[in-house]
Amino acid sequence: MVPIGGLTCCLSAAALYFLGRSSGRDAEVLKSVTRVNQLKELAQLLDTACKVLPLVVTVSGRVGSDTPINCEYSGLRGVIVEQTAEQHFLKHNDAGSWIQDSALMLSMCKEVPWYLDDGAARVHVVGARGATGLVLTVGSEVFEESGRSLVRGTLDYLQGLKMLGVKRIERVLPTGTPLTVVGEAVKDDVGTVRIQRPHKGPFYVSDKTIDQLIANLGKWARLYKYASMGFTVFGVYLLAKHAFQYIMERKRHWEMRKRVLAAAAKRAGQDEEGLNGKSESGPSDHTKKERLMPDLCVICLEQDYNSVFVPCGHMCCCMACSSHLTNCPLCRRRIDQVVKTFRH
Template sequence: MDAWPLTPGELVCLGSSLAFSGLFYYLHRKKAKVVAKIQEAPKLQVSDDLCVILSATGSSCLRYVAIEGVVQPAEAPLTSPYHKELQGVIERLVLKEHRLIWNTLARSWTDSERVVLEQVHTVPFVLTSPSGHAVGQVSVDSPLDAVELPLETVYERFQQTSHGFRDLLSHYLSGEKPKGFLETEEMLLVGSSLTGIGELALRPDGSLHLQPPTDGSAYFLCLGDWQTLLADLQSASSFWKWAALLCGLASAAVVLHALCRAYQHRKLKREQEAQRREYESLLRHNLSPLDPAEEPPENSCIICLTNLRECVLLPCGHVCCCFRCFQALPNRSCPICRGHIDRVVPLYQA
């Protein structure tokens, strides 16, 4: 029975490549579905005609739309603690600690960061007409459920940590060296142009609301227009597609390598079998092999020390073993000179 054509290392490589290829293809298909859904979604702007559009559809809800408007607070807006003139409807404060970690493998210091504190504040807000003439507005519900918050960095400060000689000594002994703290503030500013992609619903009180889709589709809030978001999603989908393709090619390369090795092994076995048959045929139809009684003892096989030397190894021409020992060689190398054996012929006495 032939041995398994794949080695354990090749099995690990093949399994990993197939797993990553499947994962990357799943991510590609997921992004591609979102792209297709956004391309098919109606593209609207905040205006008085939204209620008319919903009424024309015969439903109080549009399952997936892309709507563009200007951010305005529905209540008192948030004020930046660092820039009093800036007002927004979403604020995120982040405090990160930066430190250097000694990498024993690379023999160098690598930068690392850790979030010490993160706070997110929101107030209700609406989207109004970009032109500023229409009266209609759309309330944005559950903005924190969006795939990514549309925030701009309005403040950033890095406070470096001072170290004494004793601190530096302890840092080298522990392998950790604090660098300092980075404090950032991000906000969705009042008056920003925002595009929301989700479910547009008309409530019984006549108000319009943009909310996360009830069917589980992705909910997007992004600065700018929907074409920018679509381009980013298409780029991500293309990246995962090529990653899946590369992993698939790696799997194919592993399989091809194993098949080539198996083919070479089978080819070697066929050659050995052909040599055995040729040897037996020559013994039957040509001159008789050496008579053991006529050979001196020193002409015995150097491997088994029992049978006579009865074959010639080519191309080196050494006569050193019997045919059975030749067949039992672990590799096709001459026991005398270690040269490669192309073929073997029987040894005859004239």
């Protein structure tokens, strides 16, 4: 039988190992990016480097926009707004009870052009929704109960549903939020500087500083590493335990086989001594071969087998051992009844 537990632990350890390597690699990359202390220095840096040369930098500032979005429920002004609506209800399951469930009714997102501003210059950010580390603030969370009516209640009951209400959640990136952005800096022909996802490299939009990002990635890399080591040790233990049990089981089978063969040889010797005292018209060759086969219980290998299993019909155990069995040792079928046999 395949040791599923051990294999699962080893595969989990491999996955955690690669996650740890990825986090550690990202931390090393973030250490090597160019840090821009003031946004006005970024335009000069791009002019010095070259407009077409990929330049991955990290900048900080506060979120701003010329056309911010006025949130419908929270009243906040933001540059990215996500709205979701979930229908909550009770449904009748097969067991006859009511369980709570929900279904997504609406999911929409709005984003306007926005920038980072440190008071001296602005840098536009493009494609922030696809960046790592972007967390939107929950601006509003409202639950609207469903209206009660006899007709609606009857229809819902016939369908096995009880409507509870609609939960509306509004997440927003408010203006004025301090952010750190890591990405490729470019400058267009009109002199506008923007940061976007690089073709190769990190792209982060986070409310943490660059040093905090590096520290967090390093911490997760260590946690993944230790978890990988733990799963590896446990998985190897399970595999070794399974292998040891398999070896001991095979060894027990070989010892049992030797005991059965020894018992058969002993019984054959006793039968030959008995045959020598009989006339030449004794039992046939077929009967002699049958006498060579041991009649011992396959469990204890001490008593003769004297019980028949119903319904499979196998006879291989004594009554004492049969009383402890639920399945036949030969065919593994369930034992409904044990019938004792008598030999003459």
